[in-house]
Amino acid sequence: MIVVIGLIIAFVLVVIFSNRATRQCRWRRNAALDQDGFYWHCLQCGASVMTDTKEAPKLCHDPQQNKT
Numbered sequence: 001m002i003v004v005i006g007l008i009i010a011f012v013l014v015v016i017f018s019n020r021a022t023r024q025c026r027w028r029r030n031a032a033l034d035q036d037g038f039y040w041h042c043l044q045c046g047a048s049v050m051t052d053t054k055e056a057p058k059l060c061h062d063p064q065q066n067k068t
Ligand SMILES: [Zn+2]
Pocket: 024, 025, 026, 042, 043, 044, 045, 046, 047, 060, 061, 062
């Protein structure tokens, strides 16, 4: 029983700390629009951003979602 409770707490913490900003975001690369970096476009909120690495952005760059 303690193990189950521990897993639930761990899951909640992960959701709160790592998933808050990007919970809805779905980043897609578009190599055709690369300039100084890698172009990423968020299908969920429509935000676009250039990154230095090939990894998808960790945060949503949509101004409306950054209010919270
Ligand atoms: Zn987004």
